[in-house]
Amino acid sequence: MIIHDRDTTQAPILLVDDDPACLGMLRDVLEALGIPVLTASDGNEALEMICQGDIRIVLSDWQMPGMSGVELCRRVRQRPLSGYVYFILLTSLDRKHNLVSGLRAGADDFINKPFDPEELHIRLRTANRIVSLESRNVIIFALAKLAESRDPETGAHLERMREYSRLLAEDLASQPKYADIVDADYVRTIYLTSPLHDIGKVGIPDHVLLKPGRLTPEEFEIMKQHTLVGFHTLDAAVREQPEAAYLRFARDIAASHHEKWDGSGYPHGLKGEEIPLCGRIVAVADVYDALTTARVYKDAFSHEKACAIIREGSGSHFDPDIVEAFFRHEEEIVNINQRLNDALEYASLPEMAPGVSIPAGTCSAAN
Amino acid sequence: MNWQSMPTFSTDQSINWESLTSRCIGRIDLVEKALDRFQQTLVGDLEALEAAADEQNAEEVARIAHRIKGTSLTVSADRLAEFATKLEQKAEGSLQDVDGSLSDIREEYGRLTDIISQRRVGDRR
Numbered sequence: 001m002i003i004h005d006r007d008t009t010q011a012p013i014l015l016v017d018d019d020p021a022c023l024g025m026l027r028d029v030l031e032a033l034g035i036p037v038l039t040a041s042d043g044n045e046a047l048e049m050i051c052q053g054d055i056r057i058v059l060s061d062w063q064m065p066g067m068s069g070v071e072l073c074r075r076v077r078q079r080p081l082s083g084y085v086y087f088i089l090l091t092s093l094d095r096k097h098n099l100v101s102g103l104r105a106g107a108d109d110f111i112n113k114p115f116d117p118e119e120l121h122i123r124l125r126t127a128n129r130i131v132s133l134e135s136r137n138v139i140i141f142a143l144a145k146l147a148e149s150r151d152p153e154t155g156a157h158l159e160r161m162r163e164y165s166r167l168l169a170e171d172l173a174s175q176p177k178y179a180d181i182v183d184a185d186y187v188r189t190i191y192l193t194s195p196l197h198d199i200g201k202v203g204i205p206d207h208v209l210l211k212p213g214r215l216t217p218e219e220f221e222i223m224k225q226h227t228l229v230g231f232h233t234l235d236a237a238v239r240e241q242p243e244a245a246y247l248r249f250a251r252d253i254a255a256s257h258h259e260k261w262d263g264s265g266y267p268h269g270l271k272g273e274e275i276p277l278c279g280r281i282v283a284v285a286d287v288y289d290a291l292t293t294a295r296v297y298k299d300a301f302s303h304e305k306a307c308a309i310i311r312e313g314s315g316s317h318f319d320p321d322i323v324e325a326f327f328r329h330e331e332e333i334v335n336i337n338q339r340l341n342d343a344l345e346y347a348s349l350p351e352m353a354p355g356v357s358i359p360a361g362t363c364s365a366a367n
Numbered sequence: 368m369n370w371q372s373m374p375t376f377s378t379d380q381s382i383n384w385e386s387l388t389s390r391c392i393g394r395i396d397l398v399e400k401a402l403d404r405f406q407q408t409l410v411g412d413l414e415a416l417e418a419a420a421d422e423q424n425a426e427e428v429a430r431i432a433h434r435i436k437g438t439s440l441t442v443s444a445d446r447l448a449e450f451a452t453k454l455e456q457k458a459e460g461s462l463q464d465v466d467g468s469l470s471d472i473r474e475e476y477g478r479l480t481d482i483i484s485q486r487r488v489g490d491r492r
Contacts, residue, residue: 021438025401030473031394063433092437116441117392 011131012036013124014062016046029117035124043067047075051084052184056131057086070105077106080245082188086127144195147202150209156197156290156340163336164285165194171325181277194248194282197257200230227267230254252276257283260318280319284310284326290335303334381478387443396492402483403443412475420469445473
């Protein structure tokens, strides 16, 4: 007996089968069980959907014309996706499928056709449990918050930053010029890794990082090192796990978010498209947030004033395409800014950490 | 798993209703939808099968027979699945001696069409 309960935490499942009768019945049964379903009728369509959408579980027929289920699985494994995709192959009872070849291609499980709905349901629950266990995203954000804790005036900066970055990347994904670079996976990855942009600040000495008031030129040179500290830290992680695309992404953001379009930024003075796109996106998000946030030495600028500065920086500080994307979503940016207002965040922090004194000042905005 | 170890089909009826209803988690509306889709798919597959047989394309006959078998098993049309399996096996060698299997499939398709149509009429009453 199947328990037909609706599991709201169930990740959407992509069903892939060239046979509309099998595909339709699978879809009907899973939907009746409360499981969100997407369908594709061949391997190419499925691969595109996996790269573009938020799909974590794939249930694919083994034998399909063109790209087989095994080949689809192999291609999914070859792609550096932001999250793990649990892959189940549907196999015929009478075929001597080489299950080893399925496992070698990276399949996680096999289900016989015709399917038994109870078995299918249980196996999909297992799949869902496994993809839910992926705690990487939480760890990344916790790491970023830890680094940020040394820089107490930033409040909900990371939360806003990643929202702005995602919004800008989503816009670029809809522009033909960036269609081949920015897809749904790119958008997810920038949301995931943009909070790590200042992780290198953990390596900046207190007398510089926590200095109330403006930095001297010498101190500023030290502060600039946070981009390289972040780069080297994350590069070490990349060397440890070279297949993890999100680590390379995070490293590039940490290293390049203070570069400027005209080459006057740091640490390397990269110019124009020499600067990784992710760094160019985060640069706009970071500066806008710094401008609209109050600091000891300045009030928060109004949205209008911050916009004027962003517009003025187009083509000098910022990539003009990103600035255009910014202004296409001005209203949403204001909403994020208001929704994730600093006043709502960490109000109880001093009480939570008795004895820890929070310094009154900080370094200049968006160092 | 090979053909010898396959489960024995219950060929005394064209559709194993108990198995189909169970696969549709007891939902009669899903059974109806499944049969409608099955019938639509089968029309095209049979046309393609006849064409491939006329062209003496054994590989294509085997491929379509395999597909018909899969579709049939999905809706527990076990007898058609059995005929399709026999055709697939024969066509993997050559197209000699496949006429009997093709004829079995045509006849079973006729029976299935009648059953599905009668069921539809019964539902409307």
